[in-house]
Amino acid sequence: MKTFNYHSAKDVKEASKLASSSSAFLAGGMTTIPSMKLGLATYKNIIDIKGIKKLSGIKVSGKAVTIGATTKHAEVANSKEIKKAIPSLAALAEGIGDPQVRNRGTIGGSIANNDPAADYPSACIALNAVIHTNSRKIDAEKFFKGMFETVLKSGEIIEAIEFQVPQKSNYQKFPNPASRYAIVGVYVAKHKNGINVAVTGAKSCVYNDKDLAKTLSSNFSAASINNVRVSSSGMNSDIHASAEYRANMVKVFAKKAVEAC
Amino acid sequence: MKKIDVEINGKRISKEIPDHTLLSDFLRNILNLTGTHIGCDTSQCGACVVHVNGRSIKSCTAFATDLNGSKITTIEGLAKNGKMHPMQEAFKKMHGLQCGFCTPGMVMSAIDLLKNKKNPSDKEIRDWLEGNICRCTGYQNIVAAVKEAASKM
Amino acid sequence: MASLVGSRVERKEDKRFLTGKGRYTSDINIANQTYAVFIRSPHARAKIKKIDTSKALKASGVVDILTGEHIAKDKIGGLIAGWAIRSEDGSEMKCPPNPPLAKDNANFVGDPVAVVFAETLDEAKTAAELVKVDYKVLKAVSNLADTMNSEAIHEGIDKNLCYDWLLGDRQKVKEAFDKADKIIKLDIINNRLIPNAMEPRACVVDYNTASEEITCYTTSQNPHLSRLIMSAFGGVAPENKLRVVAPDVGGGFGSKINLYNEEIVCSWASKKIERPIKWVAERTESFLTDTHGRDHITHAELAVTNDGKFLGFKNETIANLGAYARVFGTVTPTYLFGPCATGVYVMPAAYSNVKAVYTNTAPVDAYRGAGRPEATYTIERIVDKAATELGMDPIEIRMKNFPTEFPFKQTLVHQVDSGDYAAGLNKAKEMADYDGFAARKKASESKGKLRGIGVTTYFEACGIAPSPVVMMLGCGVGLWESAEVRFNPTGQVTVYTGSHSHGQSHQTTFAQITADELGVPIENIDIVHGDTDKGTFGMGTYGSRSLTVGGIAIVNACKKIITKGKKIAAKMLEASEEDVEFKNGEFVVAKSNKKKTIGEVAFASYLPGVRDEVKSPLPEGEEPGLVESSFFDPANFSFPAGSHICEVEIDPETGDVKLDKYTAVDDFGTIVNPLIVEGQVHGGLAQGIGQALHENAQYDESGQLITASYMDYTMPRADNFPEFNIGFTCTKATTNPLGVKGCGEAGTIAATPTVMNAVINALGGEEISLPATAEKVWKACKSAKKTDAKAA
Structure with a gap:
């Protein structure tokens, strides 16, 4: 693998500031790391956002389930609150990849990557999600642009995803x-x-x-x-x-x- | 280069390593813990599974730099005072391994399963092992070993 | 002491594997080692016009870069085919040269053309990107069916044809077909597979400038053969200056039989650059360059009477060799395939005609079963088709054509020493609750699902030996096996075997048979293999031969130990040799209580004199020590057989095939360790089922392998299988003293047709090609529905 500089960002502001055309944010790394290993992607800077506390966690209110961007699939799958509010969302998380992917992969990473065969993007569309970034709120319907493409701009970081609780x-x-x-x-x-x-x-x-x-x-x-x-x-x-x-x-x-x- | 401090198999390790060092390379090439194996380059075979802070992950798909401060357990760290872990014993008893190459990852993954579910069914075991490929055993005795371990742990 | 043969002894090798203390090739590091990265052709067929290494040579950390020019200059030889097969017209087969680094032409994607050695792996990879290879890309030959009409890949090999081989009698077959009530016809594509041992290939080579000895640690199933080929054909070094070590090896399944380009290149280069070299394949490299398996197109015909008696059989096959002919490449689709294609049946007339051709794909060689899975698939599919067309039960038609007496002279080559095919099939039928199928089918149908049942009865010829036979058939070496049994003065035993375990459990099973022969506790027995510096020359492990050939060599060496021990014991006990009996580890004088343990005798053999308490003068003419060796060459192959039955449930809306039940009843003769044999069956089944439902190596028109990672090549996982129901019958082999038959490949051989017969049964007889993927089955369900609608 080609070498790079690893940064562990302490907050969203710092992470955003470090971003450039030759950098990548690192959350779970479930797509980023394999593509770097295979030489399909190279970066000068890797900005680890896992340490930013505010980006992780699950909040459930009557109408909405809000999941922090670096929340791991396993946390969503095992969340009693989510199982109660939107059981299908917990079940979807339970079915992503394998246990090791679920222990490491994050919802924000999955959505930002927008793999055409990934599971989470369908949840965003089906559950009228709103994607909260460090600069705006985006409706899921407008968020996913094409294969591996979203409306995210350079330096823009997903902070949380807010799902509407369905009937x-x-x-x-x-x-x-x-x-x-x-x-x-x-x-x-x-x-x-x-x-x-x-x-x-x-x-x-x-x-x-x-x-x-x-x-x-x-x-x-x-x-x-x-x-x-x-x-x-x-x-x-x-x-x-x-x-x-x-x-x-x-x-x-x-x-x-x-x-x- | 980055300095990392981690606890591996109960021992504190402090090393200066290149930023792009994968955990698997750190374990195998720098610490000479070669029990963790590399069987693919697409994060699928699971021969490299280790525990980080008690949960199973694929060490080929994590940067060592990113795990600063973590507690890591590898296959070498399971046996205590020369006595194998019940999962290791169960694999031996049920002939859950042949060539042994996938075995370290399989054992580490299976232990994590039992942390999540004390008495998993056959189906739950087979589903859980989705991320671990074995070419020798047809998985039958691996499933049997996990059940055997569950009854002993 | 109770006999260990037959008991479920836990494996002696397990603790090191379970605690991370296994030592595989990639775990080995040598001080001052360099790292090798191979530059491989990205084209399936291309002329190499020029290789420019100038920029790469200046890159950081680069030690050297070598190409095919260097290989040619140093007169390093290439890879070889191990078996010479003759065409029907008597002409010799045609094999192209296969240099370790391609110099003029690259013939498949992954064919190595140059190699970079650098101080670190990262530096080697970076430099490899700077090597400029100027290719003239040529049209690839990748479609097996069109190969013979395509441009010749290799100079002087017309129609890309290696040989056009015939076994059997065309005239007799014609006569049989003339008498038939019905001719059943079947066209098959036996899909290409990639063995995928979980440990990728690797080698670590060290050259000692003073002793001029090269040591090559490598992922091999047969280190002695690798050394022989590397020395005799590669010219890398004389055998005495070449040590090949295959330490722990993580699975082989045939893919690690061959000596590969990388082993020759690194061994030769280590001497050239005077540095140790480490090379470890990435998984993609393994996909591209490990030998592949199967890949046949077959047209078969079976002549039958209306009451289901077989009269004759024809097998016309085109077999893909890939770009080059390798060690077992030419024999796999001929002598390992053709004779077994008539299956377990009395077949009055038969022939197998095989055209083996070259294509611009990875070399095809032995993969678990090697030829016998293809043969069994052909006969078991066509027998099922015959049952369907004749309106017979698949079990009934099989029973009707089994031989009733053994030895059974099989139609084309083999004299099968023992077996009882009906007993196996009856047992499988009962274990599988065959009679309850109709009710289960109904239950599935009530859920909107289809259910099918599949039956296979198979035999196979394994324990690949005897030398006189295999050499007559074209093998370049004799396929015996060696063993040496050494007693230490203090009574422990070390057994050196030329066989090799890469998952087969030799350390346990070989110790079990040694323990039984010598009466020494199993804890005191060590099995050593895999190092050309330790033990005598050996032929290695493939073709389910370890126990039936290598294990028997150990038995025979143990018998020699007892013979010598008896003489020493007689002298020690002041008895005549004829009065000394050996039992349970003790030499006992008949009708007395005078005895010596074998440990005492071993000790005495190393102290041949009288001093204080030691009183062990050797008999006259006996040499000191207790060490014996044996080379065993069996009189025949071994012929395991069995019957497998499975049930599948199909969702017609998705085409998804669920393997619901699988029953296997096998006859392996004497079973040394049931725990281990069951494991061999499970693993074999998984690979056979993998071929039937999941695995398929695919090249596109331009010769690119499009299934070159686990993202695209479907490796069976735990959730793909039900719990297998395993049973055994036993007819002992008569060709070895233990009565054992090979067990390593049986599961793979039987499973593919069993599953496909079930799928096709569920589809109401609608033919479908391998593998039965969801989409194919869905399409078949749709077309069956249409046919039903029309019929209605």
Whole structure:
């Protein structure tokens, strides 16, 4: 691996100030470190934000669950409060990677990285999340721009993610047999003000499937999805799943999620 | 270069190391604790699993600099006064290892499982071991070993 | 003393592995070592026009950079094929040169073209990026089916054909087919696999400038063979100046049989740069350059009567050798494959015709089972298809064609000494609750799921030996095994074996048989292997041969120890040799209570005289010491066999296949340690199931390996398997004194067809290619639905 300078930032301000075009923030490092090892990414400066206390922790109020950016997947998975408020969110965290990833990986890191097959982005979309950064609040729908791309600017740091507590919700995924990332993951959430069907893994970026959401709005049942045609256009195709197969899986896993709601 | 102070297997270690040193390289190349193994470069095989502050992590996917002040346990630190840990004993009793290469990571991961769940079911054990690949055993005797250890711990 | 053979002895080697004290090659460091990084062709097929190392040589920490030019200049030889196979027309096979560093042409992605040595690994990697290789990229030959119509990869090898081999009698087969009621036809692609031992390959080499001895620590299944090839064909150093050590090795599965480019290059270079060298493969390098397995295209035909009797069998196969022919590359798809393709059945006529071809992919060689999984897959799939087409039960059709007498002269080569195939199948049927399947199928269907059951009966020829046979078939060496048994003066025993354990548990099982032979406690027995400086020459471990060949050499050496011990004991006990019996570690004079323990005899053998209490004059003509060696060359292969039954449940909406139940009943003859044998079966099953459901090495049209990491190559994990239900039957091998048969590969050989038969059964007979991934199964479910709809 190419060498770099490691900084442990004491607060968000310092971390932000250290950022440049050749730096990366380090939280869990579950994507950053492997890509550096493989030479896919090189940085002059690594800014560790794990030491910033304010960025970690879970807060649950009646309407919202707010999770600090450096909160680990295992903490979300094991949080009694989250299990009570949004059980599907705790279950999603329980299903990310393997136990060692969950002991180290963070929600902020996952969202900032926006891997097209990651789980958390679908939770953000489905649960009408608001992403709090050190400079603004961003609606999840506007946050995810494309493959590995978000609206975050240089030096901007996610501080917390605020999820809206739904009436009911569920996340179901079909993992890639090799990497165990989602080939397709579908997060269905029924809110007072509408339904979201967030899909990850299927396209280059997480998205809200409006057709499925509309159908479920008029009839919230797995059977109603049977009549929806999910187009394979724009869907990913690789050695593990063709676009056509992914389109089918979106439908099947939407049904499974609705059934489990 | 950064100076780090850590406790490894109960011993305080203070070293000056390059910033980009992975924990696995720190253990293997600097401290000569070669029980922690490297089986892949994509953080998937789990041969390198160690405990940091009591939780299992993949040492190939953490910078040593980043763990300043931590308590680290490796496979070498499990046996006490020459007596193996119940998980190690169980792996031996149930023939949960063959070539031994994945074994250190497997044992460290399994111990973390029992910290989370005292009496895991077969399915819970198999699910937990998702991050540990073994090519020799077909996992059956590893599952048996974890259950055996659970009954003894 | 109770016999240890047959007991579940816990492993002697475990404590060091469990406490982090194993010593694998990558754990070894030598003072002042340099680090090697290989520069590999990124192209599947290219001419190497120029290599410019000038900038890299100036980089920080660089010690030297060597290329194929240096190799050629020093006349260092290349890698070799270990078996010479003749074509049907009598012509010799065609093999291209395989230099350790490619000089003129690179022939697969990962083919090494240069190597950098530097003070640190980081510096070596940085310098490697500065080496400029000017390639002329050529069109790659990567599609196996088109290979023979593609441009020749190697000069002088037309159609990329290594050989066109035939075993069997075409005329007899034609006659049999003419008499058939029905011909069953099957086309198969036997998917390419990557062995993936968890320890990546590595070597650490030290050269002593004074003694001129090279020591190469390496990840090998057979260090003596590596030394032989490196010396006799590589010309790196004479054998007496070359020490090869394979310390703890983290799995092999065939991929560590071969001597590889890196071992030759580092051994040669260590002498050249007069520095120790360490090289450790990254996982991606292992994916690209370890030998791969399988990769056949087969068309098979089975001639049957209407009541299910087999009349004849044809097997037409194209086998991929990859870019070069390696040690077992040429024999795997011929003698290890062809003879076993008629399976456990009485088959009046058969032939196997194999065309082995070169492609611009990694070399293909032995992978757990080597040829026999491909053979078993072919016959067991076509037998199932025959059952379906004839409307017969898959067990019934198999029972109908089993041999009833042993020895059984199998159609193409083998004389199978012992077995009872019906007993195994009956036991498996009962353990699997075969008769309860219909009810379970109904239960699955009520949940909207499909359920299928699959049966396989297999035999295999392993314990790869006997030398006269293998040499007649083309092997370049004899495949015996050696052992030396040494008593220390104070009574402990050290056994040196030419066999090698990289997970097989030799330290335990070999100690068990030694303990039984000599009556010495197992704690006092040490097994030494893996070092050419320790013990005699050995042939190593592959083809489930450790116990049946290497273990028997130990038994025979122990018998020689007893013979000599008897003479010494007789002298000590003042009895005649004929009156001395050896039992439970003691030499006893018949009809008396006079005896000496074997420890006392060993002690006496090292103190051949009379002084104070010591009174041990040796018999006349006997030399001091108690050390014996043996080279064992069995009269035949060993022939394990068995029956496996599994059930799968398929979700037709996703195509996801859940392996629900798996029953394996195997006949390995005498079992030395059931704990260990069960472990071998479990591991073998996982690899066979992996081939059926998960693993698939894929190259794209340009010859890039697109499954070159665990992100893309599906390695089976714990949650992919149910708990296996394991049972045994026993017919003892008649070709060795213990009655043992090989057990290492059986699980892999039987599991793939068992699972696929179940999947295809669930799909109502709809053919599907390996591996049965979710998407493929989903598509098959859809097309089956359409067919049903049409039929309705």
